[in-house]
Amino acid sequence: MQHSHEHDHGDHQHPAAPMVDEITDFEVLEIAVRELAIEKGLFTAEEHRRFTEWAEQIGPAAGSRLVAKAWTDPAFKARLLDDAVAACREIGVDWTEPTGSGTPSDYMNLRVLEDTPTLHHVVVCTLCSCYPRPLLGHSPYWYRSPNYRRRIVRWPRAVLTEFGLNLPSEVEVRVEDSNQKCRFMVLPVRPAGTENWTEEELAEIVTRDCMIGVALPGPSRKSDDIRPVHKASRPVPGDHQRAEAGK
Amino acid sequence: MSGDSAQPPAAPARARPADTAPIPLLEGIRNEDKTWEKLAPRYGVTNPDPPWKVSLYATCECLAAGAALPALERRHAEDQLGESVYSGTPAPEQQLLALAHIMLSRGLLSEDDLTRRMHAVRSRLEAS
Amino acid sequence: MESNDAKTVPARFNVGDRVRVRDLPNLFYTRTQMYVRGVSGTIAARTYEDLIPEDEAWNRDEAPREQYYIVRFRQKDLWEDYPFDNDTLQTEFPDRWLEPVSG
Numbered sequence: 001m002q003h004s005h006e007h008d009h010g011d012h013q014h015p016a017a018p019m020v021d022e023i024t025d026f027e028v029l030e031i032a033v034r035e036l037a038i039e040k041g042l043f044t045a046e047e048h049r050r051f052t053e054w055a056e057q058i059g060p061a062a063g064s065r066l067v068a069k070a071w072t073d074p075a076f077k078a079r080l081l082d083d084a085v086a087a088c089r090e091i092g093v094d095w096t097e098p099t100g101s102g103t104p105s106d107y108m109n110l111r112v113l114e115d116t117p118t119l120h121h122v123v124v125c126t127l128c129s130c131y132p133r134p135l136l137g138h139s140p141y142w143y144r145s146p147n148y149r150r151r152i153v154r155w156p157r158a159v160l161t162e163f164g165l166n167l168p169s170e171v172e173v174r175v176e177d178s179n180q181k182c183r184f185m186v187l188p189v190r191p192a193g194t195e196n197w198t199e200e201e202l203a204e205i206v207t208r209d210c211m212i213g214v215a216l217p218g219p220s221r222k223s224d225d226i227r228p229v230h231k232a233s234r235p236v237p238g239d240h241q242r243a244e245a246g247k
Numbered sequence: 248m249s250g251d252s253a254q255p256p257a258a259p260a261r262a263r264p265a266d267t268a269p270i271p272l273l274e275g276i277r278n279e280d281k282t283w284e285k286l287a288p289r290y291g292v293t294n295p296d297p298p299w300k301v302s303l304y305a306t307c308e309c310l311a312a313g314a315a316l317p318a319l320e321r322r323h324a325e326d327q328l329g330e331s332v333y334s335g336t337p338a339p340e341q342q343l344l345a346l347a348h349i350m351l352s353r354g355l356l357s358e359d360d361l362t363r364r365m366h367a368v369r370s371r372l373e374a375s
Numbered sequence: 376m377e378s379n380d381a382k383t384v385p386a387r388f389n390v391g392d393r394v395r396v397r398d399l400p401n402l403f404y405t406r407t408q409m410y411v412r413g414v415s416g417t418i419a420a421r422t423y424e425d426l427i428p429e430d431e432a433w434n435r436d437e438a439p440r441e442q443y444y445i446v447r448f449r450q451k452d453l454w455e456d457y458p459f460d461n462d463t464l465q466t467e468f469p470d471r472w473l474e475p476v477s478g
Binding site: 177 | 425447459462
């Protein structure tokens, strides 16, 4: 029953959003420089992911509030898993805007994928870039790239590692290829250390990447941080402290 | 993105002149001239920036945050390289070539390592 | 999307059923990926009824609607030598792209 394991490059003939479907040496150079810098310990893949997310983010996503409410209100979580479009209305997100029946690329079939300690979801659209825009805004550049779309279905753990996320092999990694009209958002596991937090505080740690499934929320990271900050490996006086003070 | 502006203006960048001697590996990439402004219209893409631009930005920020390559020094060298070796190259590609150039000339990367890694990355991206 | 009185093809599958993805010829447009063709999986959810992409692409609004399903595959069934036993992949199909797997 094994068919030929040719990877799906077949989307070229389909009218997906146009892409520069050619791997240039500029693209390769950017990746190579970054990877070597990470291997030399100049920074980590996770730090790079956070800077990228921060640079692209327009503000805390509506999805963050959805996740925080599901974490604090079990009845809401049940409604969210049952009918996510209806549950979105409770936090003021109406999937029918602006056309009344969902915009052509957003449709009206949202499903929330609940992570557990032994199950981790990650979302992709291998055909183009279907994405839950009413909740997460526009998709990030890498989500649309052939690199992510082709490789996450085939080598999910390797790609997640490139985002700085290493999952133990006991955790089932489940890739959701959003190829039709359903749209997907990940409901991550509420992290330890957030027991007495309010819904508002919780929403701040649920960043976009956590809801795509390429990162996990943690108690020390917030989506509205002025900028990601980490300990300098070779500190220079002033630099790190000033960034902290800028908060 | 004005993230750079959050950097302290302190530590007057000791205006170390950049090494502007051409680097063969980077010359090859530059001469291919597969810049975004040329490729995008060919594929009907309207996004003004190449998809890797934000990742390059993040790499520069990470290098500065970790103090491996302070932002002011980088931009000073970028300016010098942009006016010399890479003067004919449009902005995002120029910044990328300049970053690689600076890292090579400062010994943060070696040309051999970078060449090998580029081969490895390409075969990974083209793998099926 | 109008949902007037268009006909609906009877749904053939339920959650838990074993199904195989058919390897139909691509008629100008499909959203069924090459990498799942001929592979067996399990129905994980019934989602909605709608036109199939092959009709929708040609604005055949009067065409019959079909049930869509999310199917769960073991990664090991999709890719030879996939190293992690538990990992899975889900994706979605209209009824006609699936066939029952006996046993």
